[in-house]
Amino acid sequence: MRDRTALLAAPAALLIAALFIYPFAYGLLLSFEPPKGDWLANYAQFFSSDRLWPTIGITLKLALPATLINVGLALPIAYRMRFPSRRQKWLTTVLVVPITLGTVLIAEGMLTYFGPRGWLAQFLQLLHLYDGPIRLTHNYWGVLISLVISGFPFAFLLILSYVTGIDPVLARAAATLGAGPWSQFRHIYFPLLLPGLAMCFCLAFVQAFSVFPSAVLVGAPAGPTRVISIAAYEAAFELYDYSLASAIAMIMGFVQLAIVALVLGARRLSYRGPVTGGKG
Amino acid sequence: MSLAVRTWRALLAGVMTLFVLNIGLMIAAVATHSFARRWLGTWLPDGYTTAWYVSAWKEFQLDAVLWVTVEVVGAVVLLSILLGVPAAYALARRDFRGKRALLLLFLLPLLVPPITYGIPLATVMYQVQLAGTLAGVILANLVPALPFVILVMTPFIEQIDPNLESAARVLGANTLRVFWHVLVPLLAPGMLAASLLVLVRTIAMFELTFLTSGPDSQTLVVALYYAVFAAGVRAPQSVDAMAMIYMAVTLVWLLIALRFVNPTQLVSRVNR
Numbered sequence: 001m002r003d004r005t006a007l008l009a010a011p012a013a014l015l016i017a018a019l020f021i022y023p024f025a026y027g028l029l030l031s032f033e034p035p036k037g038d039w040l041a042n043y044a045q046f047f048s049s050d051r052l053w054p055t056i057g058i059t060l061k062l063a064l065p066a067t068l069i070n071v072g073l074a075l076p077i078a079y080r081m082r083f084p085s086r087r088q089k090w091l092t093t094v095l096v097v098p099i100t101l102g103t104v105l106i107a108e109g110m111l112t113y114f115g116p117r118g119w120l121a122q123f124l125q126l127l128h129l130y131d132g133p134i135r136l137t138h139n140y141w142g143v144l145i146s147l148v149i150s151g152f153p154f155a156f157l158l159i160l161s162y163v164t165g166i167d168p169v170l171a172r173a174a175a176t177l178g179a180g181p182w183s184q185f186r187h188i189y190f191p192l193l194l195p196g197l198a199m200c201f202c203l204a205f206v207q208a209f210s211v212f213p214s215a216v217l218v219g220a221p222a223g224p225t226r227v228i229s230i231a232a233y234e235a236a237f238e239l240y241d242y243s244l245a246s247a248i249a250m251i252m253g254f255v256q257l258a259i260v261a262l263v264l265g266a267r268r269l270s271y272r273g274p275v276t277g278g279k280g
Numbered sequence: 281m282s283l284a285v286r287t288w289r290a291l292l293a294g295v296m297t298l299f300v301l302n303i304g305l306m307i308a309a310v311a312t313h314s315f316a317r318r319w320l321g322t323w324l325p326d327g328y329t330t331a332w333y334v335s336a337w338k339e340f341q342l343d344a345v346l347w348v349t350v351e352v353v354g355a356v357v358l359l360s361i362l363l364g365v366p367a368a369y370a371l372a373r374r375d376f377r378g379k380r381a382l383l384l385l386f387l388l389p390l391l392v393p394p395i396t397y398g399i400p401l402a403t404v405m406y407q408v409q410l411a412g413t414l415a416g417v418i419l420a421n422l423v424p425a426l427p428f429v430i431l432v433m434t435p436f437i438e439q440i441d442p443n444l445e446s447a448a449r450v451l452g453a454n455t456l457r458v459f460w461h462v463l464v465p466l467l468a469p470g471m472l473a474a475s476l477l478v479l480v481r482t483i484a485m486f487e488l489t490f491l492t493s494g495p496d497s498q499t500l501v502v503a504l505y506y507a508v509f510a511a512g513v514r515a516p517q518s519v520d521a522m523a524m525i526y527m528a529v530t531l532v533w534l535l536i537a538l539r540f541v542n543p544t545q546l547v548s549r550v551n552r
Contacts, residue, residue: 003374005369005370005373005374006370006374006376006379007370008366008367008369008370009366009367009370009371009382011363011366011367012363012364012366012367012386012426012430013367013382013385013386015363015422015426016385016386016389016423016426016427017385019401019419019420019422019423020385020388020389020397020401020423021385022404023397023400023401023403023404024397024400026400026403026404027399027400027403027404030400030403073295076292077292077295077296080289080292091296091300092542092543092544093538093543094300095300095543096534096538096543096546097303097531097534098303099546099547100480100481100483100484100530100531100534100546101484101527101530101531102484102486102501102530103486104486104501104504104505104508105501105504105523105526105527105530106306107508108310108504108508108519108520108523109306109307109309109310109523110306111508111511112306112309112310112313112516112520113302113305113306113309113310114306117320117321118309119305119309119323120302120305122321122323149303152299154547157543157544157546157547158544158547160544161544161547181285202391203391206391206392206393207393209393210393210394210395210396210487212395212486212487213486213487213490213505216509217505217508217509229395229396232395232399233395233399233491236399236402236403242403242406245399245403246399246400246403248399249396249397249399249400252395252396253392253396253397256392256393256396260391
C-alpha cells in the first residue's frame with residue numbers, strides 16, 4: 001500500500017498556491033498589460049514619473065535607518081538578557097505589547113503623546129531641553145519613531161530567541177582560557193549569531209520597507225513620507241489602475257528581495273555549524 | 281567588574297527604561313484623553329467623563345464591527361488549525377519529493393510583508409468579486425495564518441514518539457482514529473498555543489483586511505484606522521475611546537495567550 005500521509009499537506013498547499021502564488025503571478029502578468037502603451041509602459045511610467053520614482057528613495061531613507069537602529073539596539077540588549085531570569089521574562093512580556101497592538105494603535109498613541117501639545121513636548125519644554133516648537137508627528141520623524149516602536153520589540157524578541165539558543169558552555173570554556181566579556185562576545189557569540197542577525201535584519205528591513213498605516217497617519221503622506229506602499233495603494237484604490245498598482249507592488253517586492261538576497265548572500269561568508277558545545 | 285562594563289550595563293538599562301517608559305506613557309496618554317472632558321495643552325484634562333465611550337460606540341457602530349471581528353478571527357483560527365495541523369503532520373513525519381519546495385511555499389507568506397502581496401491579492405479578489413465580502417477577508421487572513429500554524433505545530437509533532445501511533449495501528453486503529461484518539465489529545469497544548477497566537481495576530485492584522493474589506497466587513501483595527509484617518513471630523517477623544525476598546529480586546533487575548541506561550545513565539549517559530 002502506498003503511503004498517503006504526504007497528501008495531508010495538499011489542502012494547505014493548494015490554498016497557499018491559490019491565495020499567494022496565483023495572485024503574485026497574476027499581478028506580474030497584469031503589470032505587463034497596461035491599459036495603454038506597450039508592455040513595459042507601467043515600468044517606464046514608474047521610473048520616469050516624479051510622483052512615483054522618488055518613493056523608492058523615500059522608503060529606503062526610512063527603512064534603512066529604522067532597521068539599523070532596531071537591530072543595533074536589540075543586539076546588545078538581548079545579549080545582556082541572555083540568561084533566563086525574572087527580568088528577562090518581564091521585559092519580553094512588556095515588549096510583546098507594542099507588537100500586538102499594531103501600527104495603527106501606535107500611530108494614534110503617538111498623535112496624542114508625541115504631538116505638539118502632548119506630554120513629551122510639555123516635559124521637554126518644562127526642562128528647557130529644547131525651546132523651539134516640537135514637531136514629532138506629521139513628518140519624517142513621526143514615521144521613523146513609529147517604525148522603531150513597532151520594530152525594536154520584534155528585533156529584540158527574534159534576537160533573544162537566537163541568543164538563548166547558543167550554549168553558554170562555549171563562552172564558559174572561553175572564559176577559563178582567559179577571555180574577557182568583550183572577547184567572549186566578539187569571538188564566541190558574535191560569529192554564531194551572525195546568521196540569525198542577517199535573518200533578523202532582513203525581516204526587520206522588509207517590514208520597515210512596507211510601512212503603510214503609520215506613513216499615512218503620523219507621516220506626511222503627500223510629500224516627505226510618501227512611501228512606495230502609498231503609491232501602490234493610490235494606484236489601485238484611487239485611480240483604479242490595477243495594472244500600474246501591480247507593477248508598483250512588483251517593484252516593491254523586487255527591492256525587498258534584492259536587499260534580502262544581498263544580506264543573505266553576505267551571510268554565506270560567515271560560519272555555519274553547530275551552536276552547542278559537546279564532549280569530545 | 282570593571283568600570284567600562286558597569287557603564288555599558290547602565291547605558292543599556294537606561295535605553296531600555298526610556299523605551300518602556302515612553303511606550304507606557306503613550307498608552308497612558310491615550311487612556312487619559314479618552315476620559316477627558318477637555319484637554320488642551322495642560323498636564324491633565326479639565327474634567328473627566330465616560331461619555332466618549334458611548335459616543336464612540338454609536339458613531340463607529342462598534343457592535344457591528346466587533347461582530348465582524350469575532351467572525352473573521354474565529355473562522356481564521358478554525359480553518360488554519362484544521363488545514364495546518366495535518367500539513368504540519370505530513371512535514372514532521374515524512375520525507376517526500378518536493379518537501380523543500382513545500383517548506384518554501386509555506387515560509388514565503390511569512391517573509392513577504394502583507395502589503396506587498398495584499399495588493400495583487402486584492403486585485404484578484406476584485407476580479408472574482410470576493411473583495412468586500414466576509415469570505416474574502418477570511419481567505420486573505422488565512423495566507424499568513426496557515427503557514428504560521430504549520431511552522432508552530434511542526435516541532436510539537438516531531439516531539440511525539442511515532443511508536444505511539446504504530447501501537448495504535450497494530451491494535452487496528454485506522455488513520456482517522458489514530459488522529460482523533462492519539463494525536464489530537466497529545467497535540468492539544470500545541471494547538472491551543474497556535475490558536476492563541478493566530479488569534480492575537482489576526483486581531484492586529486491591518487493591511488490584508490484593509491485591502492480586501494468593504495464597508496460591511498471591517499474588523500476593529502481597520503475601523504480604528506479610518507477613525508484616525510478621518511480625525512478632525514470627530515472629537516479626538518472618541519477616537520481615543522475607540523483605541524482603548526481596541527487595546528482592551530487585544531490585551532485580554534494577549535494576556536490569555538501569554539499564559540500558554542513564550543513571548544518570542546509571537547515573532548518566530550519555537551526554537552526548542
